[in-house]
Amino acid sequence: MSTAHHHAVEEEIQRLLALGSSRPGPLPVQDHGELWGALSSAVQGGKRFRPALLVSTHEALGGRRDAAAVQVGAALELLHTAFVVQDDVIDGDLVRRGMPSLPGSVAAAARDRGADPRGAQRIGQAAGILAGDLGLVAALRAVARCEAPAPVVDRLLDLFESTLHGSAAGELADVRLQLGRADSPTVLREALAVAELKTALYSFQLPLRAGALLADASPEVLEVLDEIGGLLGIGFQLFDDLLGMFGDEQRTGKSALGDLREGKRTALIAHAATTSAWDELAGLLGDAELGEAEALRARALLTDCGSRTWVEDLARWHVARAAEVAARSRLPAAMVASLDLATAEILRAADLTLPRPTALPASEGLPA
């Protein structure tokens, strides 16, 4: 995405937020102001990766609806924020990337005003659910209002709605997965399905398809982009799982203790459960009080037993397969180049992990 486009997306996001502030008209606005203000803060500061992918796709496919692409891109960023905020409610997360999450910051403000901890938590959760609703609706309205012919807008709305259905299913599947046994034989398959539903669908397939729809792309192009988006999304999620365990906190701004303490069921854990390291690892996972020494031990075990390499290989396999599909397709060269940029962004994540503490065991190889 060019700098000019980046500015345009940012301006459009701020315009949509300004629009929302004036929504409820003459009614008492204190609570609305707090809700919308909290949502607006949560929208700030992202890398705008999803709008960038959408706008670049539209451009690379020869689209001429720049203003609409920018508007739908901004809508996607609002949708992303709505998901993030409601995800924080569902997971009970009060912190996100080192900063208070929306539920966390509203709860903190309530405590400052004298609420007891339980009450403050309830207000924070209510605010998260409701601000998410408003973000969702603002996103759909922005899509509905974009400057494109009615049939295109209708397909975009269909796309947003279908994506929401899939993402909601993925979110529920994720909660279910987290509550099941970490060493169940179906965890790996389920973790990959959740990655596809919860991440690939709205972070990759939606921006690719929306950009392509706005560029009046052919059904063949849409289909190949869906396939590529699925692969990139799963690869992205697998790298994100690695960051959650081996990330360099100095550079990611995200604690690498959270996933361990939560005992999160990721592909990494699903693999480790099939190795001899599992007996010891199982005792460390899900310990809410787990300290840095135990975390070091868990990371060494996950590295020694080959799970780290296995997941890295699996992530790279998905990303490489996406590039292969793109190369074999009849996508225009500009589109392939745009996908290469997105891929480079995903692979950059791999560089944010800590160096390996021990010698590498041999990889168990790529999936069949």
Next chain:
Amino acid sequence: MSTAHHHAVEEEIQRLLALGSSRPGPLPVQDHGELWGALSSAVQGGKRFRPALLVSTHEALGGRRDAAAVQVGAALELLHTAFVVQDDVIDGDLVRRGMPSLPGSVAAAARDRGADPRGAQRIGQAAGILAGDLGLVAALRAVARCEAPAPVVDRLLDLFESTLHGSAAGELADVRLQLGRADSPTVLREALAVAELKTALYSFQLPLRAGALLADASPEVLEVLDEIGGLLGIGFQLFDDLLGMFGDEQRTGKSALGDLREGKRTALIAHAATTSAWDELAGLLGDAELGEAEALRARALLTDCGSRTWVEDLARWHVARAAEVAARSRLPAAMVASLDLATAEILRAADLTLPRPTALPASEGLPA
């Protein structure tokens, strides 16, 4: 609303639900099926009061867009269900009108499959948030697709969006109100503001205004309907508060212990806090274990101190004022008749309360 219209609304609701079942396409559907199935169950069995008000308003104002009115009416019922379901998450309610709430039934199903109580509760809450999101989006899409000229559809979408902003603010204000002191001097004012934002806005003003917009009504008609909707909505909420305390459980299907156990800050409680009954009442409110004997005592106190009569008078005052505004307006006779029907429906609630246990103290009179 005629029987034919009632059937049409019901059919449209079921059509929208059938549409949603097929949304996520070829992706794994177990969790989506559970989400959408739970939402569909939650939609069933209502009186369709809001769609009826919308369709009747459209008809009474001489509108000719019957199909669109039915479709927007069905959308409103989905929106209502989405609010109810997320409200149950926010309040932690596992039961609604004697039946398991959506979060309650999903949690029960998870327990049956072996989840521990905490995990089951988390799945229930996640499902409530996500099913609410899907209901919200389905409602907006149904409005966006209704058969009316684009500028009318745009105004309807604006109306739904504004309403959502106001209702979300009202919901947050309500949570805040419930967590504050019951005898704070601002409780009555805040309870009325919450009634307006949380109830009047989407249960009365939205259906009235949507029906009128579809009938191409003049700005004067819209304005007077807004005023009437606000008054009816507050009246409705006040009667509902009375039912929550004095309702005949045999006929309402709703426990009359819940509000007491929760210590809910309603107009009733706000008034009682200014009377000599408060010292004893305060000790009974908010006791989660409160039994039938204490409830009887609380009800007798609330009656003796005049609060019951005061709130009944306040409720009737709002409803009567709405009728006055309608009579003084230039609304067509058919519209006034339609409002009379809605008013009769509201007043029927007053007949569902238990007989007074003691002689009536004198009313403290109507508000100025």
